[in-house]
Amino acid sequence: MKEFELIKHFFTKQTVKRKDVVFGIGDDCAVLAPIENQNLVVTTDTLVAGVHFPFETSPRAIGHKAVAVNLSDIAAMGAKPSWLSLAITLPDIDEAWLLEFSQGVFELCEFYNVELIGGDTTQGPLSITITAQGFTPKDTYLSRSGAKSGDWLYVTGDLGDAALALQQITGKVELQPQYIDTIRNKLDYPRPRVLAGQTIREYASSAIDLSDGLIADLGHLCQASNVGANVVLDALPLSNIMRDSLLAEDAIALALSGGDDYELLFTVSEDNKVGMETAMSHAATSVTCIGQINASQTISTTLNNKPISIKTVGFEHFSE
Amino acid sequence: MKEFELIKHFFTKQTVKRKDVVFGIGDDCAVLAPIENQNLVVTTDTLVAGVHFPFETSPRAIGHKAVAVNLSDIAAMGAKPSWLSLAITLPDIDEAWLLEFSQGVFELCEFYNVELIGGDTTQGPLSITITAQGFTPKDTYLSRSGAKSGDWLYVTGDLGDAALALQQITGKVELQPQYIDTIRNKLDYPRPRVLAGQTIREYASSAIDLSDGLIADLGHLCQASNVGANVVLDALPLSNIMRDSLLAEDAIALALSGGDDYELLFTVSEDNKVGMETAMSHAATSVTCIGQINASQTISTTLNNKPISIKTVGFEHFSE
Known part of the structure; x- marks a missing residue:
């Protein structure tokens, strides 16, 4: 009883x-x-x-x-x-x-x-x-499988903060004391992008939420859509705390591989780019264009307009 | 991955x-x-x-x-x-x-x-x-809360076999070897009464499935319906294996208290009794009338037409 x-x-x-x-x-x-x-x-x-x-x-x-x-x-x-x-x-x-x-x-x-x-x-x-x-x-949901070559790749919010919190908890990274509560909240109290999801529904060709890390979840999206993607590492949205706490290379590595962000990763055709950005600014959700879909069926990354291997930026170091 | x-x-x-x-x-x-x-x-x-x-x-x-x-x-x-x-x-x-x-x-x-x-x-x-x-x-589901004083109380199938299997596994009861597989299947492979549930939907005033044991689940049904019930112990449906393996008193105790039966317990008004029994005979599911709902808000039991305390029939011995 x-x-x-x-x-x-x-x-x-x-x-x-x-x-x-x-x-x-x-x-x-x-x-x-x-x-x-x-x-x-x-x-x-x-x-x-x-x-x-x-x-x-x-x-x-x-x-x-x-x-x-x-x-x-x-x-x-x-x-x-x-x-x-x-x-x-x-x-x-x-x-x-x-x-x-x-x-x-x-x-x-x-x-x-x-x-x-x-x-x-x-x-x-x-x-x-x-x-x-x-x-x-009816018949107006998003899925992982609608991305087309040429579509732009977007994320909501910032990347890697939850992973930074985990690094702090496990003692791998030391943070300035005034940052600790904010960054722990990103790990413990993620805000699901419920309103943003409904806003992009009219504009996006595909979407997935980021739980396993950007590269892993982009891999799922590309596989489901039968496409590839290039990610512009300079464009990755990083919080001020992240920029203050880690070297640029380490911050990018966390943004690429860290899990638990619960941001939305989505693709938008050239025609829907402006409409989506306007709608999202009304929804008060920051979005960042971080790359583009291509037909390659692989994921590549560039830094300063030059190709760079994901391994070089420490992806393997932080991923399990 | x-x-x-x-x-x-x-x-x-x-x-x-x-x-x-x-x-x-x-x-x-x-x-x-x-x-x-x-x-x-x-x-x-x-x-x-x-x-x-x-x-x-x-x-x-x-x-x-x-x-x-x-x-x-x-x-x-x-x-x-x-x-x-x-x-x-x-x-x-x-x-x-x-x-x-x-x-x-x-x-x-x-x-x-x-x-x-x-x-x-x-x-x-x-x-x-x-x-x-x-x-x-729409609006034609069964619930626990529709039983009325005077309704008849029914169960599908037999009671207590899953509990008998558990008694055998834990060494509390010894069974004849030819019974073991059959009775273990009652515990390991319960058949949910999916078709019976749809059949009684037209006739029953309330229903619950038996997972915690007859007395416990009848208690939930009575509480939700704000009624009481009398259970006629002589009427409880017992399998041949149960009758062959235990003394009548112990069999009744298991039928009352044993969990994991996954039979349906339901109530039917006098007017719907014949219709329900005919429909269930076409659905090839055995049903047994085991008592009647009353206004008492308590659960009583009778044996040979005489009131008998549930404790007397060993309910407490077998229940946890």
Whole structure:
């Protein structure tokens, strides 16, 4: 019976009540009334303690991140998130931990009007699996497979800050004290690009979210689209903290290989470039053109207009 | 990259291709086209190794059971299952294990025309979380909360066999050798009552699937419906193996308290009794009337038409 009390106590306290949820938590299934003439998008991501976050991560950050990584996948489809299912496995019932964790979950849910519709609480090693759902107007979703030779390659925000935080935590990099909180927040509280995803939906030919690192995720996009790409290393968007803390070469290496950025990487045809940039400036999201798609089926990089091997800029040093 | 290869290798081999799946595995999200004018139902269940199944359980049985427990929740809503998302956490990449596991998953998917639409593969202690979805015609789902005083209480199939298997595995009960395989299959390969659920949808006032044991799940149903119930112990459906292997009192105790039956427990008004029984006989599913709903808000039991305390029949002995 404890499981049921738990779910009731912490996870029915949400303030989001959507009209398309006929009923949520408390029966064998949630019952939903999907909006007509829309596509439903669905994603599932698991975070395992000690693998996807350090054991000492705060429960609020774990809750936030578990939701954020899933909403980031929804964003990459250009979709609007609607519902979450939460499966949490806990070594023991720790009420203080659960309260903080649920706050982390609900903060993002409230911001994006996403309702928790159900889940499961089980005993075992700490791990969280979330299934997130959302909607796009019929046949107007983004995918990884639409990039064409000649399209411009864009990213939102800055690259590599989450990886810089991890370097700081593991003692590989020393940061100035005033930077530490800001950079740790980039790792612990990523902001999924939900509104940006919906804005680029009209303009982008393909999109993916950055979870594995720029080069790895660009590889997935190029493979799905059957194209190649050149990345202009001088153009990579780096935060002021990154520029202040690392040599240019090391900063570029982190921007290329560091995971957990949860920015959007997307492609736009020449014709849609201006329209997209205007729309994004209204959405108050910074975007940077970092290269171009080509027909080569490989990924190349240039610095100062000259080809440079990814290995030269230390990619292998930082990647696992 | 191993994760992607894994998913591709084992989980894109399915033969089910549904028309409402625009695209499934391979992008940031699956894209789906829900049927118009239907309610969507969603459930999530986690199985943790050493908690929900013994570590030595065969991978095929684990795959089967992970799907079955979720489809059983869909069945309890009277819904038709459509899509699965699978999150699997594995200590290491064992191809033979994954092959067998995926066979267990796909057997039930193929039988019920359910498509695996995505998921996540992570490293960590063995655990499986499945999110299953399905449909009912708009506003015609079953729930736990519709039981009324005077309704008859029914179950599908036999009760307690899965618990008997667990007693045999843990050495608490000795079974005749010719029974062992049959009874172990009841624990390892439960058959979710998917077709029965859709059949009773027209007749039942409430329903729940039996995962925690008859008394516990009847408690959930009564609480949600704000009613009580009397269970006629002489009427509980017991398999021949159960009758042959245990004293009547012990068999009844297992039938009341044993988990993992994945039968449907449901209520039917006097007016719908005959219609439901006729429909179920056409669906070739055995159903048994085991009692009646009352206004008491408690659960009572009778044997030989006399009230008997649940404790007397050993409920506490077998329950945890």
